[in-house]
Amino acid sequence: MGKTLDNVYKHQSLAYKYFLYVVSVALIVFFFPKGGKFKYEFQKGKPWQYENLYAPIDFSIKKSQEEIAEEQQSIRNGKTDYYTFDTAVVAEVGEEIDKGLTTLFQSDSYSSQQRRTLSRLAQDLLEESYETGIFLDIPESKSVVVVKNNEALPMVPSNYLDVDGARQMIAERFSRLGISGALNASRLVQNSIKPNLLYDEALTQSALNDELSKISYTRGEVAQGKLIIAKGEIVEAEDFKVLNSLKDEYESELWLGNNYYFILLGYTILVALVLIMLFLFLKRYRNEIYRNNNKVTFIFFNILLMVLATTLMVKHYEDYIYVVPLCILPLILKNFFDARLGLFAHVLTVLILGFVVPNSFEYIFLQIIAGIVTILTASELYKRANLFISVGQITLIYIIGYFAFHAIHEGNLENIEWILFGVFVLNGLLTLFAQPLIYMFEKIFGLVSDVSLLELSDTNSKLLKELSDKAPGTFHHSLQVANLAEAAANEIGANAMLVRVGALYHDVGKMEHPTYFTENQITNVNPHDDLPPKESAKIIIEHVIHGIEIARKNNIPDRVIDFIRTHHGTTLVYYFFKKQQELEQEANEEDFRYPGPIPFSRETAILMMSDAVEAASKSLKNPTFTIIDDFVEKIVKGQMQANQFLNANITLKEIEMVKKVLKQKLTNIYHLRVEYPE
Structure with a gap:
């Protein structure tokens, strides 16, 4: 039982990687749009590169979105408006006119004949105006x-009559009578006119x-x-529409029935192959990262994030x-690891997305070029201007690439979709979110x-400020070591910023x-003089443990x-061991x-050499070029x-380069000059 548990603990890291691999493959395949993949790649304006293509099934030629939108707009422009004829309004207006005329005729100024004439005309005009209705x-x-x-009666525009038109007609007809007092009757009838044709929005919309x-x-x-289409024939606009219709029909048919499982299997195999390439790359060329499950999880998380975002966009907003x-992916991976890993992961991610995006060749080409530009231009992201410059170059690459592909497809620069320029600019603005993402991932x-x-x-940070106050000699020593180590790291291509920190x-x-370390002793009193060597060595050694505790706090x-x-x-605390x-x-x-432990990277190895050389250099008296050369050689050789x-991935050649830099820096520190002959 004990051996079994030992084996489990021993292989738990590998088991986690298997689990991460399987989950990642499953999630990516799950994210993919549920549809098959047409086996031919084609682009408008380019030759058909395959054998003659015959229709494998009966299918309909689909109209483009532009054609459908044009038809819809045409119907909206020519839609029929529905109005309801309100008979209650006609009766209400008739009663109002009768009452008004009765009141008007109570005056002695109207004869019986005038009353009959005015009443008859008012009645005729009422019937005539409301025969078709008033808007x-x-x-x-x-x-x-x-x-x-309940009967739908079409109206011709010549019969349209609104309230103003009806009143004008009434005024003209009354004026022709030439009867005194007709003006009052005319005004009465005009003021009584109301619209009885009411717009029926619900019925109009339903008909539309x-x-x-x-x-x-x-x-x-x-x-x-x-x-x-025949082999070698140019894919013209009409051919392009027919091929797209076949593609849509083919892919929808593929996903039905038993084909579903074969397509799923195919996607799974392809995604599994791509991700296993990433694992092999990490194991062979980035073994330190491969052994760290946290870092491996971080890399896979970012890839899954990009795949999820892209597949969601393909499903819902394919045009955008x-x-x-x-390009956030290579930016982030380069920032935390290195450029080669960032580009490799980016290319693999683009290959995965190439299975599902439209115009896959164009997409893969543009994204890989943009990723290369990202890796080449994005450096020292802690300088804000560098990120803006890099994002500007990425956006420019997208725009230039789009121009080139459009020219190839269309043969001219007409019908450019200017909205895509806005899409590329938005892409650049979103890429700027790499900075807050880096902070979150940290x-x-x-x-x-x-x-x-x-x-x-x-150096004004809280901890370094405290170090400079409590142990000023140690702080100065640390600054000198930082300068030496940074120069050495730059020489061999290590992470200079990490070494400096x-x-x-x-x-x-x-x-x-602090007073137990010579660099902080400002008097001739040495507290080690009153301690046995073993106790002194213990205090010296414990500064490592204390440093870890302070750093973690x-x-x-x-x-x-x-x-x-x-x-x-x-290493040994040699002085007290000899005592x-x-x-x-x-x-x-x-x-x-x-x-x-002993150093396990180039950076930690550089620090060990720089620290030992700088500390021991304080004992040099009247240093010369030869003395410094022998001094550095002796210290590094002893280490x-x-x-x-043994555990640091630093070569003998790189160690020689580090020694060379240390010698040069010490020479500069001690201001050595060439001795000229007298």
Whole structure:
């Protein structure tokens, strides 16, 4: 049982990677649109590169979205407006006119004949005006239908009559009578006129919807076996529409029935192949990252995030697929790891998305070029201007690429979709969110970016300020080591910013007992004179442990704490060991040895060399070129003989380059000049 548990614990890291791999493949396939993939790639304006294509099935030629929109607009422009004939209004107006005339005729100024004439004319005008109905305003539509007694009666524009028109007609007819007092009767009738044709919005909209529903989304049929396009023939506009119709029909048919499982299997195999390439790359070329499950999870999380965002855009807003800022992926991975890994992961992600995006060749080409530009231009992201410059270049690449593909497809620069320029600009603006994303990922995954390293390198930060106050000599030593280590890291292509920050914090543990370290002793009194060598060695060794504790209390990232842990490796506190040997010949080395671990990266190895050289250089008296050369060689050789660099991925050539830089820097520090002959 014990051996079984040991095996489980031993292989749990590998088991987690298997689990992450399977889950990632399953999620990506689940994200993919539920549809098959047409086996031919084609573009308008380019030759058909395959054999003669005959229709494999009967299918309809689909109208384009532009054609359908044009038909819909045409129907809306020519829609029929429906009005309801309100008979109650006619009766109400008639009663109002009768009452008004009765009141008007009570005056003795009207004769019986005039009363009969005016009453008859008012009645005739009422019937004539309301025979077809009166609108409030003349309808703009040329097609008007009046619903009267549940019967739909079309009206011709010449019969349109509104309130103003009816009153004008009434005024003219009364003026022809030439009867005194007709003006009062005319005004009475005019004021009584009201519209009785009321707009029926619900009925109008219902009729419009019926017409829109009758639009056919296809135009013509293609019978099975008919030649669609011959080999080498240019894909013209009409051919392009037919091929797209076949593609849509083919893909929808593929996803039905038993084909579903085969398509699912095919997607799974292809995605699995792509992701296994990523694992192989990490294992072969980035083994340090491969062994760290947290970092592997971070990489897969970012890939899944890009795949999810893109597939959602394909499903819902296919025309705006370039809104997804895919170049955030290489930006973030380069910032946390390196350019090669960022580009490799980006290319694999683009290959995965190439299965589902429209115009896959165009998409893959543009995204890979944009990713390469991202890797080449994005550096030192802690400088805000660099990110803006990089994003501007990425956006420009998208725009130039779109121009080129449009020219190839159309053969001219007409019909350019200017909205895509806005899409590319929006893509660039979204790419700027790489900065807040980097901050979020640092907190979630415990990683360290150059932005955080820049903040930590500020000597006015709380912890470094405390170090300069409590142990000023150690602080000055740390600054000197940081300068040496940074120069050496730049020489061999290591992470100079990380080395500098590690050097600044590597001795923070000396704050616990600053006076026990010679650089902080401002008098000739040495507290070690009153302690046995073993006790002195213990205090010296414990500055590593104290440094780790202080760093963790101040939320210093683990990557920086690694420098505190490893800057002495497993070396001896040689001075006090020799003093102990003077007291007892059989002194135990383990009491005078640092606990380690030894350096495990180029950066931590550089710090160990720089720290030892800078500290020991304080003992040099009257240094010369030869003395400094021998001095550096002796210290680094001793570290190599003590096997301190066995776990660090630093080569002998790189160690030689580091020694060369250290010699040059020490020469500059001591202001050595060439001795001229007298």
